[in-house]
Amino acid sequence: xxxxxxxxxxxxxxxxxxxxxxxxxxxxxxxxxxxxxxxxxxxxxxxxxxxxxxxxxxxxxxxxxxxxxxxxxxxxxxxxxxxxxxxxxxxxxxxxxxxxxxxxxxxxxxxxxxxxxxxxxxxxxxxxxxxxxxxxxxxxxxxxxxxxxxxxxxxxxxxxxxxxxxxxxxxxxxxxxxxxxxxxxxxxxxxxxxxxxxxxxxxxxxxxxxxxxxxxxxxxxxxxxxxxxxxxxxxxxxxxxxxxxxxxxxxxxxxxxxxxxxxxxxxx
Amino acid sequence: xxxxxxxxxxxxxxxxxxxxxxxxxxxxxxxxxxxxxxxxxxxxxxxxxxxxxxxxxxxxxxxxxxxxxxxxxxxxxxxxxxxxxxxxxxxxxxxxxxxxxxxxxxxxxxxxxxxxxxxxxxxxxxxxxxxxxxxxxxxxxxxxxxxxxxxxxxxxxxxxxxxxxxxxxxxxxxxxxxxxxxxxxxxxxxxxxxxxxxxxxxxxxxxxxxxxxxxxxxxxxxxxxxxxxxxxxxxxxxxxxxxxxxxxxxxxxxxxxxxxxxxxxxxxxxxxxxxxxxxxxxxxxxxxxxxxxxxxxxxxxxxx
Numbered sequence: 001x002x003x004x005x006x007x008x009x010x011x012x013x014x015x016x017x018x019x020x021x022x023x024x025x026x027x028x029x030x031x032x033x034x035x036x037x038x039x040x041x042x043x044x045x046x047x048x049x050x051x052x053x054x055x056x057x058x059x060x061x062x063x064x065x066x067x068x069x070x071x072x073x074x075x076x077x078x079x080x081x082x083x084x085x086x087x088x089x090x091x092x093x094x095x096x097x098x099x100x101x102x103x104x105x106x107x108x109x110x111x112x113x114x115x116x117x118x119x120x121x122x123x124x125x126x127x128x129x130x131x132x133x134x135x136x137x138x139x140x141x142x143x144x145x146x147x148x149x150x151x152x153x154x155x156x157x158x159x160x161x162x163x164x165x166x167x168x169x170x171x172x173x174x175x176x177x178x179x180x181x182x183x184x185x186x187x188x189x190x191x192x193x194x195x196x197x198x199x200x201x202x203x204x205x206x207x208x209x210x211x212x213x214x215x216x217x218x219x220x221x222x223x224x225x226x227x228x229x230x231x232x233x234x235x236x237x238x239x240x241x242x243x244x245x246x247x248x249x250x251x252x253x254x255x256x257x258x259x260x261x262x263x264x265x266x267x268x
Numbered sequence: 269x270x271x272x273x274x275x276x277x278x279x280x281x282x283x284x285x286x287x288x289x290x291x292x293x294x295x296x297x298x299x300x301x302x303x304x305x306x307x308x309x310x311x312x313x314x315x316x317x318x319x320x321x322x323x324x325x326x327x328x329x330x331x332x333x334x335x336x337x338x339x340x341x342x343x344x345x346x347x348x349x350x351x352x353x354x355x356x357x358x359x360x361x362x363x364x365x366x367x368x369x370x371x372x373x374x375x376x377x378x379x380x381x382x383x384x385x386x387x388x389x390x391x392x393x394x395x396x397x398x399x400x401x402x403x404x405x406x407x408x409x410x411x412x413x414x415x416x417x418x419x420x421x422x423x424x425x426x427x428x429x430x431x432x433x434x435x436x437x438x439x440x441x442x443x444x445x446x447x448x449x450x451x452x453x454x455x456x457x458x459x460x461x462x463x464x465x466x467x468x469x470x471x472x473x474x475x476x477x478x479x480x481x482x483x484x485x486x487x488x489x490x491x492x493x494x495x496x497x498x499x500x501x502x503x504x505x506x507x508x509x510x511x512x513x514x515x516x517x518x519x520x521x522x523x524x525x526x527x528x529x530x531x532x533x534x535x536x537x538x539x540x541x542x543x544x545x546x547x548x549x550x551x552x553x554x555x556x557x558x559x560x561x562x563x564x565x566x567x568x569x570x571x572x
Contacts, residue, residue, distance in 0.1 A: 057272060058272070059271060059272055060269075060270060060271070060272070061270075061272045061279060062270045062279050063279075089568060089569075090376070090568070090569035091566055091567070091568060091569060092376045092566070092567050092568075092569050093565050093566050093567075094562055094565045094566075094567070095565070096561075099559055100380075100384075100558045100559065101558060101559075101560075101561065101562055101565075102377075102380055103376045103377060103380065103567070103569075106376055106569065159566075160566065162566075163564065163565070163566025163567075164566070164568070166564055166566065167564065167566060167567060167568050168568075170564070197270075197272070197278065197279035198277060198278055198279070228274070231274075232272055232274045233274075235274040235275070235510065235511065236274045236275065239274070239275055239502065239506050239508070240506055243502055243503045243504075243506060244499075244502075244503050246502050246503075246508070247498060247499035247500070247501075247502030247503050247508065248499065249510075250327050250498050250499075250502055250508050250510050250513070251327070251330055251495045251498050251499060253331075253510060253514070254327050254328070254330035254331035254334070254495075254498070254513065254517075255330065255331070255334055255495075257331040257334075257514060257517055258330065258331035258332060258333065258334025258335040258338075258517075259334055259335065259338070261331065261332070261334075261335035261517070261521040262334065262335040262338040262339065264521065265335060265339070265521075265524075265525065
């Protein structure tokens with residue numbers, strides 16, 4: 001399991017307000033910048049950035065939204081693909097044994113993204129051909145979730161894949177629908193990346209594609225870190241890195257708490 | 269008010285956890301039971317992964333048993349010799365239990381085994397208690413007061429390694445408390461319970477201990493067994509959420525005060541009847557969850 005210890009320069013304050021400020025800045029600054037730069041530099045077909053590059057999971061964390069904003073040189077379609085760090089996923093399938101539902105089959109996916117979301121300026125199938133969508137893993141149905149061929153035939157593998165996707169969608173870790181990329185005029189765009197409360201930690205990859213006439217003109221990759229911070233990170237890291245000591249401390253804390261409770265009881 | 273539980277890796281309402289702790293604490297004060305066997309299923313019902321529910325609940329029971337045993341100790345209601353023998357069995361049993369837990373978790377069967385154990389044990393205990401309380405209610409109404417023998421002699425008393433337990437006024441084979449301790453230790457590890465609800469009847473009916481020392485002695489050994497479970501679960505499976513345990517405890521401490529006061533006003537048989545019905549209710553719910561076709565036949569295992 002990957003764990004990222006975020007740098008202390010974590011952003012604080014309400015994400016909504018920050019995002020708004022970032023948009024305002026982008027809206028004002030980008031056209032000015034585009035006008036000001038010499039024509040040669042102006043040709044950069046795609047520029048994009050995130051409102052924050054670090055999402056900090058703190059005590060009160062209930063999920064957050066990261067804003068992606070950017071500009072293109074000429075009108076086109078923009079597709080954003082966000083992937084959480086890849087992980088090994090063990091899946092189980094239940095069947096009925098003596099009236100009780102029991103896990104009877106098991107399949108291991110060597111790697112699957114722990115988080116997956118897509119945003120697009122138009123429905124994906126209107127933008128590009130199926131083959132291109134598959135190549136860039138655009139859309140949850142195009143995720144490459146390989147199973148060892150010896151273990152599962154194509155049909156069976158597909159069912160396991162669907163199972164994995166459904167479970168992740170139920171947890172809110174794979175987005176069910178493609179969210180919109182909104183254009184403000186012809187050049188400026190923005191998209192929201194929703195991260196739920198149970199978002200896995202690690203290095204995320206945000207790929208922004210610019211497409212015209214069903215082809216990828218250019219693409220840009222931006223990293224996004226999700227890390228536990230403050231007491232959560234301390235407790236979590238400690239539990240995994242010093243398991244024995246964590247166990248002893250847990251007992252000690254319980255003993256003290258029990259004793260304090262006894263004192264409180266006796267007073268009344 | 270939401271709080272992020274670092275080990276369970278989920279965001280839960282603090283007030284919900286405090287209320288759950290309070291409700292179970294109230295019941296444990298009311299009935300004089302640990303409450304672990306109700307709290308763990310409740311945690312599972314609200315979405316805490318069963319493995320984390322079991323590990324954290326063991327941690328909470330350490331705390332609640334300490335506060336309980338101190339009160340009994342002051343009244344001299346702890347048979348330390350019997351407690352130590354039970355404890356030896358309990359330590360072996362809980363160590364074995366955590367090993368079994370890790371194995372079943374890798375096999376993807378731990379959730380099933382946790383639920384099945386609850387169904388079986390809650391079912392048995394609930395029915396026995398219901399039967400007991402109904403019978404004594406009927407007997408009370410009939411006005412008869414049948415005197416029970418101190419204890420009956422059975423095959424149990426033929427076992428070797430006899431030991432004298434002065435505080436309990438017993439002369440029995442050490443194998444018996446060792447065996448009971450072991451079984452309860454395994455259950456503590458797998459079900460996240462102190463095991464009082466099995467230990468106490470076993471001490472009364474199997475060992476024939478006087479009821480006055482039963483609760484104190486059982487609490488005494490539960491502290492060490494659940495401490496062992498806490499340590500091993502934290503060490504081997506990283507499933508102990510201290511934040512969750514402390515929040516539940518805070519609620520339980522307050523709830524238990526009110527529970528104890530309410531309990532003083534109610535009749536013993538009625539209380540036991542209530543508890544039995546509640547236990548059977550939880551048991552039925554868990555049982556039906558196993559029978560109902562799950563929403564998705566596919567599920568994510570460990571490594572998630």
